[in-house]
Amino acid sequence: SHFLGQNFAKASGIQFQNREGKQEFGWTTSWGMTTRMVGTVVMMHGDDDGLVLPPRIAPTQIVILPITPREDTRAKVLEACDALALQLRGKRFADAPIEVEVDRRDLGGGIKNWEWIKKGVPLRVEIGPRDLEKNSVTVSRRDQPVKDKESMRMDEFTARAPEILVSIQDLLYARAKEFRDANTHVINSKKDFYDFFTAKNPSKPEIHAGFALAHWNGSREVEEQIKNDLKVTIRVIPLDGSSEPGQCIFTGEPSVRRVVWAKSY
Template identity: 85%
Template sequence: MSHMRHICRITEMSHSTLKTAITPRRDEDFPEWYQQVIRAAELAEPSDVRGCMVIRPWGYGIWENMQRQLDGMFRATGHRNAYFPLFIPLSYFAREAEHVEGFAKECAVVTHTRLEADADGKLKPGSPLSEPLVVRPTSETIIGASYAKWVQSYRDLPILINQWANVVRWEMRPRLFLRTTEFLWQEGHTVHETESEARGETRLILDLYERFVRDHLAIPVFTGAKSESEKFPGAVETLTLEAMVQDRKAIQAGTSHFLGQNFARASGIQFQNREGKQEFGWTTSWGMTTRLVGTLVMMHGDDDGLVLPPRIAPTQIVILPITAKEETRAAVLEACDKLAMGLRDSRYADFPVEVLVDRRDVGGGVKNWEWIKKGVPLRVEIGPRDLEKNAVEISRRDQAVKSKESMPMEEFVARAPEILRSVQDTLYARAKKFRDENTRVIDSKEDFYGFFTSKNPEKPELHGGFALAHWNGSREIEERIKNDLKVTIRVIPLDDSPEPGKCIFTGEPSQRRVVWAKSY
């Protein structure tokens, strides 16, 4: 009899151990899991406006942290913020042919001002504009118009400006954070005296971005150039950062473009050089977007929800008072506040530690799970028993949800920054390990096709990854691989160690391996 009961309990336990906070699991249905995490973590929700989303405080808090950190890095490298119009006169936009071709299909266009009631009392657009206005999909042309006025002499250069803004791209298939009609970003736009200086800027920003995603978002990336067919419309060269998320697809985490003199010519950005001759400026542009929030979800999230790197988490430590017994409640709450104050006095990664005491009158278990789903790096429980020992129970989000460690309160206050650092490091190491395990050096066409073909076409399992393979440099091959496998060249490494070989598709000579993958 007691034996039976014992077995039942074990069954029950293993059942609850298997239960995950997010349904479905990542391995069951990755796209659906992604959406459920965003909802469960209260990052964002679809709005009534097709393709647009509402970014909720927790999601926006992550974006604000990204802004704060990137903004500091921009300032430290001599950039300043400014703001340019949302609307771009159609004629300005039309100035750069390749640019137009690239963006025309996704432009929202304002053609009228004012609303007027018709006979039925329905509101209709009233006066047509003499010239339609394009809602910026990117701001090269409108910013270029200002730069043309500001630049007269080489002494006016360089111009190093960034803007934080929203942009609109009328995409066909929106997905929360990854591809929405309106999104938030920063766009840097610079003008330089020489080609090499502008190329240097493009590279400087690429390195800055790489540091940012590595150190703050715990995201390892491959960097390098885009192929002709993948580069920014109007750019001479596009540098990119490519990360691998947990379904092994590539996602672009940021771009930095060397625009040559294309846009300077289009906008009339001209200056008198040191020889007294008129010359077009050399421009760059570069950006990172709210897509990074989605990247973070897919990079670190698990079957219990979001997992946030401490450096980007809006709240780094949440304190959960165990106030089960009325008679100890006040003492527990007081201890929590005291602990919070102590923690806020310490610093982690240049800022005071972000601590929240969750005093809400919500069941303890529910409360705990909410914070798990939101991905808070550290959860700290304080109950009457801990009070007696002057200790706390801490749970790290990078470890199993049930795992807890007891620690003297003093020690925890002293060690909190170190523990946060450890969580941050673990997430990076884990992501890098995953990326490396799913990156293959491939030397034959057969292996290449095998790598990117699922075993079960009906319900494709997670497969593929990054393939490092030689390529003859032709657009035709890219096109064919894209058609056959939906695989594209994500990045052509810039580096230092060219490794000559033979194109695995044609046998022609190749200077270096390039990175192939399916992508977002």
Template identity: 50%
Template structure:
């Protein structure tokens, strides 16, 4: 087979391979083509590039506003956690011990390294090692213990934007990296009911954000015992179906009971003068959401960014076939950009970029297609003659264009973006619905999650499976067996589900209701 040259045999899609050919590789290629992030020299850690980071900034801005609106305040706690703090909650230690980065020294000095060469070696061993936070329950708990004395100090509603480190064995850009960015909310309450309400409220905030900003439909639910956060009494999560029909946990909200309050001594005197332990919660979303956004919306030409989170809403591409018309075209572009920048959109004004780069037209256009900018507006001499601009939507075909007057664009741009946002959600929802099935027959269940052609010699399995809504008797052993056999787990017990008694799909024992089974990231 001869190597096809670019001119004779240009790829049909901007991303190779396509989703259908090799989904995992497609994901990596989109991350790169869209200029979201790249691998760094540091094992398992990524460099988030400007386009990817501005997506995160937009997510942060919206979420931060939602947290403030629900009464939370931001604070910042140390990156380092004394080892003894982590040891306070037994299940917590067990859950995180295997993935902690540990600081054992506090300076470097000249010496002979392990490879026998001269260089810098760690010196000044710490009396007590410091753990780089994998999550901050214990260090924040220490502060909460000081801040809470009376029922009048409650509820305490705190959020922190931070980086955390989890020494994972295998990493994938955005989905699982050694260091990642997130927010972690930590709250303390006087009563169990209030803490549970908080847990539920923040899950609703996440679901609202996922659906209305990311255009990503989610299922809200409770986790089974085996999938729970270490140390939590109950874990709630939002689960989204990616385009390969696997589930991605997008955010979690934990009801911690009094476990961490007891470990950190968060105590208060209630109105009756009785000393009580507080009830705490914690909840978080991370830069993983960028991976979720990609796998929900991106196509074989690259990223597709939902308008409400786009760093740039409109890209204006000047078309300059002849140098003599450059000035006129550029002026028209700048004029349109200035008008569009006055337009209000989702709490701010439109972000508009005129791409003045000295690149060939095709390269320039494709770079924005791959990044997923919602609207591209082309302006060339011919458009100027006809008094129009050419508008392309990223959620439509790359070559599809609509000619309209600049006035019409300025007047209609917001409804255009709104329609695009809606349409992206609708498409993702349709995909979820199409691949969610109620299954009562164990044979059908097994077939649903079994690939027709198993993976072989670099050819991945075809995309299959989805969400199975089946009854489960909540036996952890059965769940663990299922995971070993089919790689399927209970993603959640949906909150909006009804009681629907019948036989457990795994054991045949009586089961009260249906849960979501799926393969997961």
């Protein structure tokens, strides 16, 4: 992050009323959140088949794929796809209408399916002549193996679509939290800290995916020393963590809470 002072606030006329009731130019910071957040989503949730987007941030939450092997059934299939899309758009997820797209492109079903897999769309829905005969749809969730499919009655899927999107959102969050927690370690000594972040093979250091929760006395000099020694920096001071008085593992001085240390790449 970068502290920008009042320079941009003065240039843009950004003011606020301070405690004395006077207008004052804002003090601004820059965190570079956009590209970092995109990268985090890709790396945290993606797999070998492409993106996996949480439904809350997916621009398309459900894609409907018409399966039209014969020209004589094409019109009926497309009509059913459009009707389903209209019903789904009338449903709400995360306080907004569900975002639905019908892929009407004249491409093979396999090609279209893999394109949407790579784009990470949460739900793929196939409708073909056989589905119409049974008044059903074939549903695939992006948070499950790509070959997993489930046949559902069309009316059942329409009713349950918001619930399924919630399920995907919750599962992706749970997976990410489990991964983070499994790779976060409480460290109580300088030796253990250095051992944790020291490469096992210095000539070919491995990518270190761990987080260390350790006490720190707030000294910039200590932080700079750790950065020089191990290329490790403080990644975040948890806002939701309760104060846990202790001793800085580097100096033995008092510390009011643990901070998160890690390597960045």
